[in-house]
Amino acid sequence: MKYFTAEIWGGWQNEKTINVANRTYDSNLKRYYRSLRTLAPRLGAAPGKFFTKHSLHDGRLLQFVVSDAPESIPSRSPILAETRVRIVVCVGSKLSKFIYRLNYGDVKSIELNTKNVLFPMEYSRFGDWGYDELLSEGKADFRHNILFQTGTEISIVFRRFEFSLQKATASALRKYSIQ
Numbered sequence: 001m002k003y004f005t006a007e008i009w010g011g012w013q014n015e016k017t018i019n020v021a022n023r024t025y026d027s028n029l030k031r032y033y034r035s036l037r038t039l040a041p042r043l044g045a046a047p048g049k050f051f052t053k054h055s056l057h058d059g060r061l062l063q064f065v066v067s068d069a070p071e072s073i074p075s076r077s078p079i080l081a082e083t084r085v086r087i088v089v090c091v092g093s094k095l096s097k098f099i100y101r102l103n104y105g106d107v108k109s110i111e112l113n114t115k116n117v118l119f120p121m122e123y124s125r126f127g128d129w130g131y132d133e134l135l136s137e138g139k140a141d142f143r144h145n146i147l148f149q150t151g152t153e154i155s156i157v158f159r160r161f162e163f164s165l166q167k168a169t170a171s172a173l174r175k176y177s178i179q
Contacts, residue, residue: 004147086101
């Protein structure tokens with residue numbers, strides 16, 4: 001994480017460090033939004049909107065999938081594998097919950113570090129979705145960094161991105177449960 005670090009989040013929990021954490025956060029937030037104004041449109045109108053108009057803060061990770069399976073199996077042509085990532089998150093209150101599906105294509109790098117040191121949880125390596133940021137990675141690629149409640153971080157370098165959302169009905173949520 002470049003702008004929204006675990007140190008800032010942890011700093012808000014202590015009277016001695018809260019003022020420094022607030023100042024750092026405010027400064028980083030301004031720098032991030034300046035960067036995002038030029039970066040998000042490079043993704044395209046609809047994908048760029050995800051990073052400027054939607055927040056997954058306090059969302060619950062339902063699925064994190066990495067796949068090299070071909071998108072479709074064409075007849076009489078070679079099967080081409082492409083690394084793709086899908087992240088599915090449930091966000092919202094009891095009255096209004098949504099399921100976000102984030103799809104990353106032309107993936108160059110995936111990093112997952114399950115620290116469980118920020119706000120440790122006994123049975124979860126993730127906890128709530130805390131903060132995320134979009135960064136430029138070279139001329140044509142992007143990096144999406146995600147920081148979870150436990151301190152776990154996911155970082156994905158990609159070229160293509162799309163997202164969708166749907167109402168989080170009981171039947172929609174059941175699709176993501178592991179028995």
